[in-house]
Amino acid sequence: MEIVIDSETPPNEKLCAKYKKSFAYPTVTERLPVIVTSIIDTLVRDKNELSDECRTESKSVIGELSELKYMLQTAKPIVSFTSSEPDTEQWNKHVERYQNQVNEELTFYNGPWLFVECYLYRRIREIFILSESLKEYDPFGDKKETVLTNSLPVMEPVFEHLLQDNILDTSPLKTTDLIQEFSKLIKLCLWANRVDLSMSSGNTDNCCNQLNIDEWDKYILSDDTEKVLNIIFSPSSPTKGEKIVDYVLDNSGLELLSDLCLADFLVTRCGVDRVRLRVKRIPWFVSDVTTIDLEHTLKVFSESQSQQCRTLGTRWREYIDKGIWTVTGDVYWTLGLSYDEMQEADPGLYSELEKAALIIFKGDLNYRKLIQDTAWAPGTSLSTALGRFHPGPLVAIRTLKADTVAGIESELYNATSSKSPDWLISGQYGLIQFDSYVQ
Missing domain, CATH: 1.20.930.60 (Transcription Elongation Factor S-II; Chain A)
Structure with a gap:
C-alpha cells in the first residue's frame, strides 16, 4: 500500500505525488x-x-x-x-x-x-x-486541431501588425522601435503559454482568449528581456561562426504561432543566421508540438482564406526549405530526465546547444526539466537550480503551472504567496528568466 504524506514537498526535494499537498x-x-x-x-x-x-x-x-x-x-x-x-x-x-x-x-x-x-x-x-494499424495515430490530434483553429482569430491582429507595419522586413526601424517590438513578441510568447492542454486535462473549451499582454505586466515576476536583448543584438562571436538560436518549443496552436512570429523576427531583424526549432518526437503532454504538427500548421496557413496567413505560411516554408529554420525532434526532449543530466546522457545534443548564441526554452515542462523539478527553497538562484546544465546563454519563458521555481527573491516569493496562494500552479504568473553562466 502506498504511503501518502499529508504535507507539501519539503524544501530542496524532488516533486513527488507521495506528498498530498503538492501539485x-x-x-x-x-x-x-x-x-x-x-x-x-x-x-x-x-x-x-x-x-x-x-x-x-x-x-x-x-x-x-x-x-x-x-x-x-x-x-x-x-x-x-x-x-x-x-x-x-x-x-x-x-x-x-x-x-x-x-x-x-x-x-x-x-x-x-x-x-x-x-x-x-x-x-x-x-x-x-505496438499496434499494427494505429502506429501513426496521434491521440491528441483532434484537440490540437481545435486549438489551432481557435487561435487564428486571436493572432490575426498580430499578423496584421507584423506585415502591414513592415516589422518583418528589412526596412529601417529605429532602435527604440526594434527593442519595443522584440519586447512585445517575447511577452506574447510568454502569455500564449497559458494555453496548455495538459493542464486542462485536454479540455479545449475557452482555451484561446484575447491576449491582453500589456495588461498582464504586473504578473511577470521576473523579466530579463533586457539581458536577452543584449545577447541577441550583440555581434556573433568569430569562434562560433554563424549566429544560431536554439528554440525549444512547447505547445502547438496559439503558442506555436507566437513562437514562429518571434523566430521570424530573430532572422529578419536580429542578425540571426539560423533558428533550430526543437520539437517533440512523439505526441507529448497533449498539446506539445511535433514535426507533424508544425507541418500541418504551415499547410493550414498555405490554404487559408486569410492573405496574411498565406503570406506568413509562404515565408515560413521558405525558411525551412532554405535551412534558415531547421526542425528536429531529438529523443532527449521526450525522456523523463532533467536537463542537468543531458551532458552525460546525450553529449551530442549538449554539444549542439553549446554552439548557439542563445537557447530559448518555452513552457512549464521545459522549465521543470531545467531546474530539476525540485521544490527549491525561496531565494535559490536560477544558476544553482540548473545544476550541471550550462551549455550557454539561455532564457526560460514560462507561465507557472507547477510548484517549482527558482530565481525569485525570498521577499517577492513570500509576498506573492500571501496575495495568491495558488500562484505557482494557476498559470496566472509568468517568468522571462535569463542565465549566462557557462561551465
Whole structure:
C-alpha cells in the first residue's frame, strides 16, 4: 500500500505525488486519469471514421489504455517497455534506476513526478506503436486541431501588425522601435503559454482568449528581456561562426504561432543566421508540438482564406526549405530526465546547444526539466537550480503551472504567496528568466 504524506514537498526535494499537498498528487490522482479517459472517449467517438482494421484493433488499444488508467488509480508497479523505439533502452535503464532508488516497487506515487508523468505519455505511445494499424495515430490530434483553429482569430491582429507595419522586413526601424517590438513578441510568447492542454486535462473549451499582454505586466515576476536583448543584438562571436538560436518549443496552436512570429523576427531583424526549432518526437503532454504538427500548421496557413496567413505560411516554408529554420525532434526532449543530466546522457545534443548564441526554452515542462523539478527553497538562484546544465546563454519563458521555481527573491516569493496562494500552479504568473553562466 502506498504511503501518502499529508504535507507539501519539503524544501530542496524532488516533486513527488507521495506528498498530498503538492501539485503532483492531484495530477496523478485526477488530471492524468482524465487525460487517459479522454483518449479512450476519442477512439470510441471516432471509431466509424477509422478503417476496418483500425476499428478492430482500437478495441485492444482501448483495453490497454483502460489498464493504464487502472495502474494509475491503484498505484500498480511501473513496468518496462518492449517496443523497438529508439528510446526504449534508455527508458528501461531509467525505470530500473528509479526502481533501485525507491527500494520498493516503483509507482506513479513514489517515483519523481517529472519521471512518472513523462512515463505516462511514453506508455501511451507504446500502446499505439505496438499496434499494427494505429502506429501513426496521434491521440491528441483532434484537440490540437481545435486549438489551432481557435487561435487564428486571436493572432490575426498580430499578423496584421507584423506585415502591414513592415516589422518583418528589412526596412529601417529605429532602435527604440526594434527593442519595443522584440519586447512585445517575447511577452506574447510568454502569455500564449497559458494555453496548455495538459493542464486542462485536454479540455479545449475557452482555451484561446484575447491576449491582453500589456495588461498582464504586473504578473511577470521576473523579466530579463533586457539581458536577452543584449545577447541577441550583440555581434556573433568569430569562434562560433554563424549566429544560431536554439528554440525549444512547447505547445502547438496559439503558442506555436507566437513562437514562429518571434523566430521570424530573430532572422529578419536580429542578425540571426539560423533558428533550430526543437520539437517533440512523439505526441507529448497533449498539446506539445511535433514535426507533424508544425507541418500541418504551415499547410493550414498555405490554404487559408486569410492573405496574411498565406503570406506568413509562404515565408515560413521558405525558411525551412532554405535551412534558415531547421526542425528536429531529438529523443532527449521526450525522456523523463532533467536537463542537468543531458551532458552525460546525450553529449551530442549538449554539444549542439553549446554552439548557439542563445537557447530559448518555452513552457512549464521545459522549465521543470531545467531546474530539476525540485521544490527549491525561496531565494535559490536560477544558476544553482540548473545544476550541471550550462551549455550557454539561455532564457526560460514560462507561465507557472507547477510548484517549482527558482530565481525569485525570498521577499517577492513570500509576498506573492500571501496575495495568491495558488500562484505557482494557476498559470496566472509568468517568468522571462535569463542565465549566462557557462561551465
